[in-house]
Amino acid sequence: MERGTVRVKRGLAEMLKGGVIMDVTNVDEAKIAAEAGAVSVMALERVPADIRAEGGVARMADLRRIEDIQAAVTIPVMAKVRIGHFVEAQVLQSIGIDFIDESEVLTPADETNHVDKWAFDVPFVCGCTDLGEALRRISEGAAMIRTKGEAGTGNVVEAVRHMRQVSKEIRALQMLRPDELPTAAKELRAPLELVQEVAGSGELPVVNFAAGGIATPADAALMMQLGCDGVFVGSGIFKSEDPDARARAIVEATTHFEDPEAVARATRGLGEAMRGQEISLLETRLQDRGW
């Protein structure tokens, strides 16, 4: 019997496919998310919109808060660590967290190195803005990838940009001759073996979710039609007028993403979405954290 293998770590991500992972900050929100059909919850101290508004150093959430959420739901519980903060990750593994997000939403702890994720039995998800960044994270042991988007903005434009970028670069690799792949790997700043694998299969070797700015059922369906495996919704649910209804609607739209009538049914009468922000007016772009 073996634990913590690549298959076991990537396998949990496979089980989340077609689902919605929701940011929650307390037990009540976690229960609303679970009852709405979330496949997992991300336990946080503050949602990204509040981190953005309040400023200061954003760190791993308080452990008691995470443990209360773990006790309240049966779905997997994720939590975030700062980029490069491998001790926050050790601590989360020790309390039996199901998945760790090494996240640009928190203040980076290391400006050069990401966490060596091979050293852990718990799986990691990491953000990316393009294919090279995705493959670098996978080479460090990430078992799941998500687009970074621009968290806490309620503006889907960056998630779309990143998802299209990854897909476009994968398609471009598929056109190359084998003897052109070493140069492509150099340009992508990614390991050759992974570049060869993607050129052959036409897909990332791990599950890829969309994140960062998804606020409506139509946003979720848009990301699914663009080819992601599922969605993270952060501030979009609990910063909206009716979180319970919105959470359910986003889950439904993610399942029936290719059926406009189903997305319409899910969307009707939801009340106001989160306010949202124009990207060009932001003081800090979280997507620029990590490399």
Add this chain to the structure above:
Amino acid sequence: MRVGVLALQGDVREHVRLLKEIGADPVAVKTREALDDVEGIVLPGGESTTIGFLLEKFELMDPLRKRIEDGMPTLGTCAGAILLASRIDGGDVPKLGVLDATMHRNAYGTQIESFEDDVDVEGAGTMHAVFIRAPIVEGVGEGVEVLATCRERPVVVRQGNVIAATFHPELADETGLHRMLLT
């Protein structure tokens, strides 16, 4: 044989690929019309609460239960196995209730207790089994055969047309249970 893979959430693609590999004709099932059109069904891995919620939301729970009770060959893996059971943790969660067994969810612990191992399955030989936040079968009724055990617990059970595995054969390209479904 036209075999549906319930495609509300979970690792649908892996099951579709395995079914193709063994010569079945797999289709993703998300609607009542698609369900009416299949001769067998696979309930994939995923989150049982999410799939249960969506089965009720889209009014598929009753028609699916009816088809299974009428004898449609059915295979559930992990979350799918949970949904088939008639008793889940003693809790009141959406379920099909067509398999006389008690399932205890996440019974090995959180993800760091997830594991892989080889298991001997009666009628399908040795199989590599991937257990992801797997449930434990706490007890089965008289009409239920235990086809495999691991760490002293039943991990594959069968009751007539219904086969349930607490692990994921689809993550290790193991086709034995899918072949059993077709026969």
